[in-house]
Amino acid sequence: MESxxxxxxxxxxxxxxxxxxxxxxxxxxxxxxxxxxxxxxxxMSRLKGAGIRALIDGAWAFxxxxxxxxxxxxxxxxxxxxxxxxxxxxxxxxxxxxxKTFTDSVHLKVKRPFQDVSIEEKVGLAKMIDDQxxxxxxxxxxxxxxxxxxxxxxxxxxxxxxxxxxxxxxxxITCMATAKDGANRQRxxxxxxxxxxxxxxxTEPVQVLGEESSKLAVELLSSVAAKGGVHDVIMDPIxxxxxxxxxxxxxCEADNWPAHATVxxxxxxxxxxxxxxxxxxxxxxxxxxxxxEYDWEGTKTRKRHLVxxxxxxxxxxxxxxSSRLGMELNGAAxxxxxxxxxxxxxxxxxxxxxxxxxxxxxxxTKQGVMLCDFxxxxxxPSKGQFMFQASHGYxxxxxxxxxxxxxxxxxxQILDVLAKIDGIAKDFEMEAxxxxxxxxxxxxxxGGPHARIRGVxxxxx
Amino acid sequence: MTxxxxxxxxxAVKTAERxxxxxxxxxxxxxxxxxxxxxxxxxxxxxxxRDAGCGIRSVIGKRVGFAYVTTLLEKDIEEAAKNxxxxxxxxxxxxxxxxxxxxxxxxxxxxxxxxxxxxxxxxEDAAELVIRAVDSAKAVLAGKKFAIExxxxxxxxAKAIVSSQGISLSDQTTSATVYTYPTIKEEGExxxxxxxxxxxxxxxxxxxxxxxxxxxxxxHCLGGKTVEGGVMPVILTPLAVTTVIGGGFAGAxxxxxxxxxxxxxxxxxxxxxxxxxxxxxxxxILKGGVGSRVFDAEGVPSQRTEILNGxxxxxxxxxxxxxxxxRIKNTGNASRPSYAGTPSIASSNFMITPGKGTLDDLVSxxxxxxxxxxxxxxxxxxxxxxxxxxxxxxxxxxxxxxxPVKSTLVGINMRDLLQRIHRVGADTRATGTMVTPSIVVxxxxxxxx
Numbered sequence: 019m020e021s022x023x024x025x026x027x028x029x030x031x032x033x034x035x036x037x038x039x040x041x042x043x044x045x046x047x048x049x050x051x052x053x054x055x056x057x058x059x060x061x062m063s064r065l066k067g068a069g070i071r072a073l074i075d076g077a078w079a080f081x082x083x084x085x086x087x088x089x090x091x092x093x094x095x096x097x098x099x100x101x102x103x104x105x106x107x108x109x110x111x112x113x114x115x116x117x118k119t120f121t122d123s124v125h126l127k128v129k130r131p132f133q134d135v136s137i138e139e140k141v142g143l144a145k146m147i148d149d150q151x152x153x154x155x156x157x158x159x160x161x162x163x164x165x166x167x168x169x170x171x172x173x174x175x176x177x178x179x180x181x182x183x184x185x186x187x188x189x190x191i192t193c194m195a196t197a198k199d200g201a202n203r204q205r206x207x208x209x210x211x212x213x214x215x216x217x218x219x220x221t222e223p224v225q226v227l228g229e230e231s232s233k234l235a236v237e238l239l240s241s242v243a244a245k246g247g248v249h250d251v252i253m254d255p256i257x258x259x260x261x262x263x264x265x266x267x268x269x270c271e272a273d274n275w276p277a278h279a280t281v282x283x284x285x286x287x288x289x290x291x292x293x294x295x296x297x298x299x300x301x302x303x304x305x306x307x308x309x310x311e312y313d314w315e316g317t318k319t320r321k322r323h324l325v326x327x328x329x330x331x332x333x334x335x336x337x338x339x340s341s342r343l344g345m346e347l348n349g350a351a352x353x354x355x356x357x358x359x360x361x362x363x364x365x366x367x368x369x370x371x372x373x374x375x376x377x378x379x380x381x382x383t384k385q386g387v388m389l390c391d392f393x394x395x396x397x398x399p400s401k402g403q404f405m406f407q408a409s410h411g412y413x414x415x416x417x418x419x420x421x422x423x424x425x426x427x428x429x430x431q432i433l434d435v436l437a438k439i440d441g442i443a444k445d446f447e448m449e450a451x452x453x454x455x456x457x458x459x460x461x462x463x464x465g466g467p468h469a470r471i472r473g474v475x476x477x478x479x
Numbered sequence: 480m481t482x483x484x485x486x487x488x489x490x491a492v493k494t495a496e497r498x499x500x501x502x503x504x505x506x507x508x509x510x511x512x513x514x515x516x517x518x519x520x521x522x523x524x525x526x527x528x529r530d531a532g533c534g535i536r537s538v539i540g541k542r543v544g545f546a547y548v549t550t551l552l553e554k555d556i557e558e559a560a561k562n563x564x565x566x567x568x569x570x571x572x573x574x575x576x577x578x579x580x581x582x583x584x585x586x587x588x589x590x591x592x593x594x595x596x597x598x599x600x601x602x603e604d605a606a607e608l609v610i611r612a613v614d615s616a617k618a619v620l621a622g623k624k625f626a627i628e629x630x631x632x633x634x635x636x637a638k639a640i641v642s643s644q645g646i647s648l649s650d651q652t653t654s655a656t657v658y659t660y661p662t663i664k665e666e667g668e669x670x671x672x673x674x675x676x677x678x679x680x681x682x683x684x685x686x687x688x689x690x691x692x693x694x695x696x697x698x699h700c701l702g703g704k705t706v707e708g709g710v711m712p713v714i715l716t717p718l719a720v721t722t723v724i725g726g727g728f729a730g731a732x733x734x735x736x737x738x739x740x741x742x743x744x745x746x747x748x749x750x751x752x753x754x755x756x757x758x759x760x761x762x763x764i765l766k767g768g769v770g771s772r773v774f775d776a777e778g779v780p781s782q783r784t785e786i787l788n789g790x791x792x793x794x795x796x797x798x799x800x801x802x803x804x805x806r807i808k809n810t811g812n813a814s815r816p817s818y819a820g821t822p823s824i825a826s827s828n829f830m831i832t833p834g835k836g837t838l839d840d841l842v843s844x845x846x847x848x849x850x851x852x853x854x855x856x857x858x859x860x861x862x863x864x865x866x867x868x869x870x871x872x873x874x875x876x877x878x879x880x881x882x883p884v885k886s887t888l889v890g891i892n893m894r895d896l897l898q899r900i901h902r903v904g905a906d907t908r909a910t911g912t913m914v915t916p917s918i919v920v921x922x923x924x925x926x927x928x
């Protein structure tokens with residue numbers, strides 16, 4: 019690995035660029051989708067190759083190579099460097115890369131590595147959960163269960179002297195159930211994704227995932243479509259995580275600053291929410307889906323206090339953004355695979371606990387809606403707007419939970435929403451997700467306690 | 480390149496058979512893509528990707544396995560073949576699986592899918608093109624504080640499908656995309672918009688139009704306000720139609736979703752599920768179409784499939800598995816993420832037949848309403864409920880656009896939306912997955928605040 023990386027970096031520097039880095043990846047994935055008890059899709063993959071970057075006077079070039087030989091790496095290093103040189107005269111903002119260097123080799127120990135578990139056992143797990151979901155109630159008309167695992171090793175090196183080897187091991191299981199009662203059909207899904215080996219798929223919550231999913235689908239048969247309007251909203255921990263991620267996390271990715279593409283541009287060091295509000299992004303948590311010791315540029319990770327006591331404090335940095343903004347490097351650069359450039363991304367993102375009891379928070383809400391679990395969300399930091407959708411929720415009347423509602427959407431403005439948060443509970447939970455940006459998908463995790471937002475538009479039929 | 484891919488494919492089919500596959504299919508692809516990125520109105524980076532890989536589907540009885548690798552090296556392909564056979568062996572048999580598709584006698588001729596100038600485009604010329612788009616965007620924004628993000632990307636690729644069922648096909652295609660995304664900063668306000676073009680041919684790309692339009696759109700977005708909610712008409716322009724109909728309806732007539740009872744469209748062939756004004760065709764053989772191809776992702780000939788005629792559902796979208804299961808003719812809609820996945824189902828060029836009138840005409844016909852230019856939302860595919868944020872949109876009063884809207888959502892069930900499309904415009908454009916004009920939904924719930 020070291021000699022291959024060195025071949026590419028040396029070749030690039032020799033052409034005349036100021037900085038070069040390399041990621042060499044070897045990843046194995048397995049993906050098994052069961053539907054109605056039969057194998058619908060069974061897939062294995064191996065990704066192996068190298069991504070190489072070169073920088074001169076603020077002009078980046080990127081290329082990738084699957085010919086992992088010294089000559090293949092040299093050739094790619096040279097051509098990437100030449101591409102950077104060809105572009106650099108047109109670049110407006112000149113900058114270089116500075117920053118700490120790291121050398122380390124981290125080996126992730128898991129009890130049951132995916133390679134040691136037979137395909138039959140993985141298929142068996144997915145089938146057990148799929149069967150469990152279908153057997154839950156006679157109104158369950160379709161089930162779909164997907165087991166996915168990914169084992170990855172990554173070597174990152176750069177021309178400043180960084181040389182880091184890291185490993186990752188991410189299992190995930192998802193179960194979707196469709197319930198049918200006459201013409202009324204509803205679907206629900208539940209998922210668990212953590213960091214670890216196959217042993218993490220043998221825990222109690224995983225063993226009952228099928229039931230959980232079917233239970234929600236059956237409950238949804240008696241839900242009604244939400245009625246649109248401006249409401250006080252209590253978010254459950256999972257949906258709160260989505261809010262933090264969509265409404266704020268993306269806007270804190272520091273590549274937005276040189277691009278002038280976030281409404282938070284002038285807000286660093288200023289108040290963006292109530293004093294009780296703390297939002298964090300922490301890749302150092304143990305055993306979480308968004309955890310990594312070093313980022314995809316080889317920078318050691320640390321916890322990021324995005325919002326501390328209501329003040330926007332920290333951003334999510336890559337080598338480039340920390341160099342250009344003169345802020346401390348914190349290890350937030352991630353890439354989907356060797357085929358992509360690393361860019362600032364979130365990891366495990368959450369709202370810190372507050373001091374309300376969940377019951378008190380509900381009892382204190384005269385009229386509103388509680389939103390639970392999530393379907394999806396998205397944001398546009400340049401324009402300052404975001405939207406996300408809960409899979410279901412409950413109307414709150416006179417401080418009590420009532421009628422179940424489904425597919426409740428919430429839209430808002432990044433600069434307004436945090437100031438509307440006035441109650442944060444003591445509980446805490448996180449949920450696995452996958453986040454997309456610039457065409458790259460990365461595994462992540464988000465959550466928090468129950469929390470209340472006052473007066474936000476909630477969409478309905 | 481195609482001959483080389485076919486040769487590797489023939490060999491890989493034999494490898495899978497030797498390892499125990501009764502049927503085998505190998506999908507190979509080799510692509511080069513090149514892009515130039517603009518940040519804060521100036522060039523920032525260039526990247527070149529060369530991606531080649533191989534995916535192998537192995538069948539044993541009614542059990543199917545699939546594996547892929549991101550190289551074309553013999554030992555990696557051998558490993559993929561071994562894994563795909565191993566997965567087939569470990570799978571639970573699917574009684575509805577009949578066979579991989581066989582070779583057909585006739586394949587359509589589809590012209591205009593390959594442009595030599597894209598293959599030979601140099602980095603200097605690519606940079607020039609994107610700068611033209613940025614300069615046009617800048618010109619419109621003169622005197623304002625702004626930052627423009629932009630990208631030009633081109634790709635060219637060869638793919639091949641070889642199978643034990645006699646399929647041995649290859650083709651080469653190209654595409655080019657340019658977009659500009661200007662952000663405007665004013666006192667106390669920030670907004671953004673974007674515009675793009677995508678084509679199989681470089682000469683169809685008009686960078687000046689893209690840049691100019693994106694900036695004009697962004698200026699129109701300044702001064703966004705919330706509106707009084709209620710039930711009112713909503714105009715969806717082609718970008719919004721692409722998300723709502725291209726995603727939310729084309730996805731609902733995916734035969735796999737219908738067969739599993741997961742779609743809000745079920746057992747509806749021959750029934751009128753949409754307004755009489757609505758005619759939709761899925762055209763896989765459209766000349767020069769971004770979604771056009773000679774054969775689908777399983778090597779089945781492409782075709783033109785009528786989906787909605789006067790609102791009556793004529794066909795679902797099928798691949799070989801779902802067509803065999805329903806015992807009907809395959810529509811050739813198998814789709815896969817290059818070599819890195821098994822065939823699912825997707826539309827090719829999903830086309831709404833144009834009606835009459837420009838967008839201005841449609842606006843002038845409304846007393847009150849919302850003009851939704853873009854949204855990122857799709858419906859719940861099982862219930863059909865759609866709650867869509869108006870990412871970019873305007874309030875219409877007395878036949879005129881009054882002001883942009885913010886924090887505004889449109890709610891409607893897809894079954895109602897399809898029935899309430901009482902007007903189809905003639906302002907057709909290609910958006911990548913669709914070729915469509917604007918449409919008017921007679922009434923939907925609008926929430927804003």
